[in-house]
Amino acid sequence: MICDTLQSMMIELTSTVSRMSDREKFDFRCGIRKAFRMRMTTTPKTRDTVTVELFSGHKIQGVVKAVYDSVSGKKFQVCSGDITVKVEEGQIILE
Numbered sequence: 001m002i003c004d005t006l007q008s009m010m011i012e013l014t015s016t017v018s019r020m021s022d023r024e025k026f027d028f029r030c031g032i033r034k035a036f037r038m039r040m041t042t043t044p045k046t047r048d049t050v051t052v053e054l055f056s057g058h059k060i061q062g063v064v065k066a067v068y069d070s071v072s073g074k075k076f077q078v079c080s081g082d083i084t085v086k087v088e089e090g091q092i093i094l095e
Contacts (some may be wrong), residue, residue, distance in 0.1 A: 046065060050063045060083065062079050075087065076088075
């Protein structure tokens with residue numbers, strides 16, 4: 001699958017996924033989630049300095065203030081100046 005533009009890649013990906021069985025779709029989603037989680041080699045602790053990549057594409061640097069365990073994985077409260085965000089494990093880039 002060689003695509004010239006991002007739009008053509010998304011069209012090809014959409015058509016490929018629509019032809020998958022339910023089990024293949026489940027495995028595909030698990031693989032995507034695992035790929036995002038693999039960015040981090042160690043789990044940050046409170047008072048660690050981290051860089052957070054927001055869903056908008058912006059990156060902010062801040063300090064981990066709290067770590068929460070949830071059903072879907074760990075969540076982190078990161079403070080950067082006046083901004084406080086709660087993010088998932090896959091959004092954090094360790095310094």
